[in-house]
Amino acid sequence: MKLTFTVEDEAFRAEIAQWLRTNLTGEFAALKFRGGPGDEHMFTAERQRWEKRLAAGGWTGIGWPLKHGGRGCSIEQQVIFHEEYARAGAPGRVGHIGEGLVGPTLIAFADPEQQAKYLPAILAGTDLWCQGYSEPGAGSDLANVKTRARRENADNTWRINGQKVWTSLAHESDWCFVLARTDSESVGHKGLGFFLVSMHQPGVTVRPIEQLTGTSEFNEVFFDDAVAADLIGEPGDGWKIAMALLGFERGVSTLGQQMQFQNELDEIVRIAKSNGAARDPLLRQRIAEAHIGLRLMRYNAMRMLSHTSTESGPEALVYKLHWSSWHRNLGALAMDVLGPEAEILESGPYNLTRLQSLFLFTRSDTIYGGTSQIQRNIIAERGLGMPKEAKGNLR
Amino acid sequence: MEFRFSDEQKMIRESARTFLHEVSTSAAVRQAMATESGYDPALWQRICEELCFQAITVPEAYGGMGLGQVELAIVLEQMGQVLLCSPFFSTVGLAVNALVLGGTETQKQQYLPEIAAGSLTATVGWTGAATAHSGGQWGCEAISVEWQETEDGYCLNGDLRYVIDGHTADLLIIAARGKDCKEGDTVAWFAVPATAVGIEREWQPSMDQTRRLARIILRNVSLPDSARMTAQTDGSKLLTQIVDLAKLALAAEQMGAAQKVLDMSVAYMQERVQFGRPIASYQSLKHKAADMMLKCEVSRSAVYYAACVAQEYLAECNSQQAVLALREAAAMAKAYCSDTLFYNAGSAIQLHGGVGFTWEYDVHLYFKRAKASELYLGAAPAQRELIASMLLD
Ligand SMILES: Cc1cc2nc3c(=O)[nH]c(=O)nc-3n(C[C@H](O)[C@H](O)[C@H](O)COP(=O)(O)OP(=O)(O)OC[C@H]3O[C@@H](n4cnc5c(N)ncnc54)[C@H](O)[C@@H]3O)c2cc1C
Numbered sequence: 001m002k003l004t005f006t007v008e009d010e011a012f013r014a015e016i017a018q019w020l021r022t023n024l025t026g027e028f029a030a031l032k033f034r035g036g037p038g039d040e041h042m043f044t045a046e047r048q049r050w051e052k053r054l055a056a057g058g059w060t061g062i063g064w065p066l067k068h069g070g071r072g073c074s075i076e077q078q079v080i081f082h083e084e085y086a087r088a089g090a091p092g093r094v095g096h097i098g099e100g101l102v103g104p105t106l107i108a109f110a111d112p113e114q115q116a117k118y119l120p121a122i123l124a125g126t127d128l129w130c131q132g133y134s135e136p137g138a139g140s141d142l143a144n145v146k147t148r149a150r151r152e153n154a155d156n157t158w159r160i161n162g163q164k165v166w167t168s169l170a171h172e173s174d175w176c177f178v179l180a181r182t183d184s185e186s187v188g189h190k191g192l193g194f195f196l197v198s199m200h201q202p203g204v205t206v207r208p209i210e211q212l213t214g215t216s217e218f219n220e221v222f223f224d225d226a227v228a229a230d231l232i233g234e235p236g237d238g239w240k241i242a243m244a245l246l247g248f249e250r251g252v253s254t255l256g257q258q259m260q261f262q263n264e265l266d267e268i269v270r271i272a273k274s275n276g277a278a279r280d281p282l283l284r285q286r287i288a289e290a291h292i293g294l295r296l297m298r299y300n301a302m303r304m305l306s307h308t309s310t311e312s313g314p315e316a317l318v319y320k321l322h323w324s325s326w327h328r329n330l331g332a333l334a335m336d337v338l339g340p341e342a343e344i345l346e347s348g349p350y351n352l353t354r355l356q357s358l359f360l361f362t363r364s365d366t367i368y369g370g371t372s373q374i375q376r377n378i379i380a381e382r383g384l385g386m387p388k389e390a391k392g393n394l395r
Numbered sequence: 396m397e398f399r400f401s402d403e404q405k406m407i408r409e410s411a412r413t414f415l416h417e418v419s420t421s422a423a424v425r426q427a428m429a430t431e432s433g434y435d436p437a438l439w440q441r442i443c444e445e446l447c448f449q450a451i452t453v454p455e456a457y458g459g460m461g462l463g464q465v466e467l468a469i470v471l472e473q474m475g476q477v478l479l480c481s482p483f484f485s486t487v488g489l490a491v492n493a494l495v496l497g498g499t500e501t502q503k504q505q506y507l508p509e510i511a512a513g514s515l516t517a518t519v520g521w522t523g524a525a526t527a528h529s530g531g532q533w534g535c536e537a538i539s540v541e542w543q544e545t546e547d548g549y550c551l552n553g554d555l556r557y558v559i560d561g562h563t564a565d566l567l568i569i570a571a572r573g574k575d576c577k578e579g580d581t582v583a584w585f586a587v588p589a590t591a592v593g594i595e596r597e598w599q600p601s602m603d604q605t606r607r608l609a610r611i612i613l614r615n616v617s618l619p620d621s622a623r624m625t626a627q628t629d630g631s632k633l634l635t636q637i638v639d640l641a642k643l644a645l646a647a648e649q650m651g652a653a654q655k656v657l658d659m660s661v662a663y664m665q666e667r668v669q670f671g672r673p674i675a676s677y678q679s680l681k682h683k684a685a686d687m688m689l690k691c692e693v694s695r696s697a698v699y700y701a702a703c704v705a706q707e708y709l710a711e712c713n714s715q716q717a718v719l720a721l722r723e724a725a726a727m728a729k730a731y732c733s734d735t736l737f738y739n740a741g742s743a744i745q746l747h748g749g750v751g752f753t754w755e756y757d758v759h760l761y762f763k764r765a766k767a768s769e770l771y772l773g774a775a776p777a778q779r780e781l782i783a784s785m786l787l788d
Contacts, residue, residue, distance in 0.1 A: 003704070269787065278787040284779075285783070287787065288730075289779055296727065299699075302696075306397055306398040314692050317692075318688060318689040318692045322693060373682070376682040379685035379689065381681075383685070384661050386675045
């Protein structure tokens with residue numbers, strides 16, 4: 001066990017830190033600490049330009065293999081990149097779904113032609129992606145998707161019909177990956193396909209949904225005989241690929257996310273010191289608990305990333321439940337440290353401060369990407385070998 | 396950066412696991428519990444001879460294995476799993492650290508090889524009656540023994556409480572403050588053979604029967620110059636170091652025990668049928684078990700991180716940064732693991748239903764150990780307050 005980085009890794013750290021110092025200036029200076037969860041609707045045009053600046057500097061796809069145009073960085077270097085990125089306050093990545101989820105999935109499952117078609121635009125920061133999984137009848141029970149994919153005999157393309165919901169950033173995206181039924185007779189995990197669908201076509205309608213924050217980061221998406229540009233893998237492989245994609249979600253970017261959590265906690269500590277909350281014994285306990293929770297989350301992630309085999313350890317299984325519960329508590333702590341001042345908006349009619357946004361948005365952390373209840377089911381069943389939940393017959 | 400066990404460390408873990416599960420059975424624990432010494436000397440000798448765990452952190456120069464805090468945590472985790480009754484925690488988790496960090500060269504040469512050989516047990520005593528004030532005080536303010544210089548050495552007087560294995564240890568390492576002085580800088584340390592004249596020792600029977608606490612009364616115990624420890628002038632600093640390392644050791648045990656009660660509960664729930672199905676299939680119980688597992692995994696990360704920090708700290712003791720890093724990591728581990736074990740052991744009683752409340756099932760042994768370990772060296776709120784003061788003041 002070693003906690004220190006090598007000299008080469010530290011040199012890499014200096015390189016990215018320096019690059020960020022030079023580039024996060026001018027028109028991009030205003031983007032510092034913006035565009036994270038809860039703030040994703042802000043500065044989208046500027047952040048898209050920032051994405052291209054990153055790409056030009058060779059800082060997109062750093063964990064992708066060299067032969068797919070990535071930088072081929074080691075896990076350690078990826079950790080360092082994400083740490084320095086968040087430390088510098090560089091803005092939330094508009095391209096994170098493409099880079100973090102779609103790219104690795106295509107590298108693992110797509111054919112070379114498909115890879116050549118999509119990967120370069122993800123790396124260049126020009127194509128943005130969204131995730132078309134959830135439907136009105138398929139939330140936690142994702143395998144219950146009803147959206148259909150039909151092969152058109154005339155031109156051999158796949159046509160998509162159905163509705164997705166809660167699709168984050170669909171209104172900003174160029175592409176959507178869609179889980180749809182290739183076999184209309186099938187139920188559950190079987191008979192699904194993983195499709196890539198252009199958002200710029202008449203058969204796709206995006207309708208924003210207003211969130212409890214008053215902003216709209218997610219949407220309803222309607223597919224009405226929309227053309228799927230590609231099917232990844234074979235018809236029937238959809239579930240396998242969809243699940244593998246979710247596995248990439250627990251990748252190294254979690255360490256960057258933690259650095260952003262650290263920025264939030266630092267702000268709360270700063271406020272507590274200035275308004276006297278730091279002298280309140282109960283708030284002191286909660287601030288210390290938050291600090292401990294975040295540090296332990298980091299060590300847990302380091303354990304997770306130190307696994308050499310592809311098989312992940314038990315610490316990976318608990319990770320989502322841990323960070324989402326922690327983050328939700330942090331949001332409430334922020335309000336309690338502020339006291340009555342917590343109520344006052346940035347401005348009317350409903351512009352939230354950053355910490356109000358944190359407080360409200362963290363209520364979704366325990367819902368998206370598998371709710372806390374689903375996480376506990378998974379931990380109990382996969383981690384502890386307890387019996388599976390019984391299924392009903394109303395699907 | 397590499398946060399996983401080496402092959403050698405895995406081997407230590409496997410041999411510790413296999414051996415301890417074999418020898419520290421429920422029956423063995425209960426037998427040891429019923430004795431005054433609180434452990435089986437024959438088993439302790441076997442551990443010393445066959446596995447040499449007592450020598451793990453003793454430097455090679457003094458006949459030990461010269462391994463680090465990570466290896467120590469690995470062994471303690473396994474001991475916690477089976478609630479091993481032994482003088483290991485007092486001898487290795489407390490006294491070896493005290494000797495290595497604060498012993499004179501002569502003392503190291505005299506005592507460490509004996510400990511490594513398994514022929515000497517030891518403990519550290521600093522806690523007087525004041526330890527019980529304000530919900531627990533474990534720093535210099537707890538020190539009650541007073542030292543005085545005499546013509547040919549020192550004289551100690553005082554009353555120690557809650558000393559782990561204090562009634563059986565062969566060697567007592569005692570912190571005392573200068574007579575009539577209250578400030579920390581008069582704290583001095585002494586290595587005292589338990590047979591010294593004027594020492595009276597008494598077992599204080601305690602709720603957790605898997606670990607022994609003792610009271611030690613010192614009446615005009617006169618010691619030669621050579622009994623005074625330490626190249627270190629600052630005795631209070633040594634206490635902090637010992638306590639920080641002991642918190643880590645305790646946390647490692649707590650983590651192991653927390654995992655064990657989870658495993659016991661899951662096994663029981665798989666077996667026990669109610670309403671025509673195993674109770675393990677009830678979601679409220681699954682979710683409880685999932686929360687217990689989360690706490691175990693996070694505890695594991697906390698312990699092994701703190702062990703790495705402790706290892707780095709021992710390599711470069713004097714850097715202020717390393718001191719603070721250890722203080723923080725140890726307090727975090729102690730806070731989190733204390734809460735975890737208490738939560739898991741308490742939940743385990745509930746998950747077992749009525750049998751969880753019996754003397755016959757082992758769950759209560761873990762529950763009692765949980766409370767004892769939680770309170771020893773300060774419960775979670777005290778650890779969090781320490782973190783808060785580092786963060787906010
Ligand atoms: C901010 C946000 C962004 C999102 N972005 C996307 C996106 O980009 N793409 C996408 O596809 N989806 C997205 N989602 C959808 C998200 O994945 C779903 O909301 C989530 O999977 C839960 O599904 P549901 O909302 O239908 O809730 P339901 O599944 O109806 O759950 C309701 C409640 O029942 C509980 N529950 C359900 N089943 C069980 C069970 N078996 N055992 C115990 N409890 C159970 C749940 O835990 C929850 O508390 C997003 C959601 C949010 C909030």
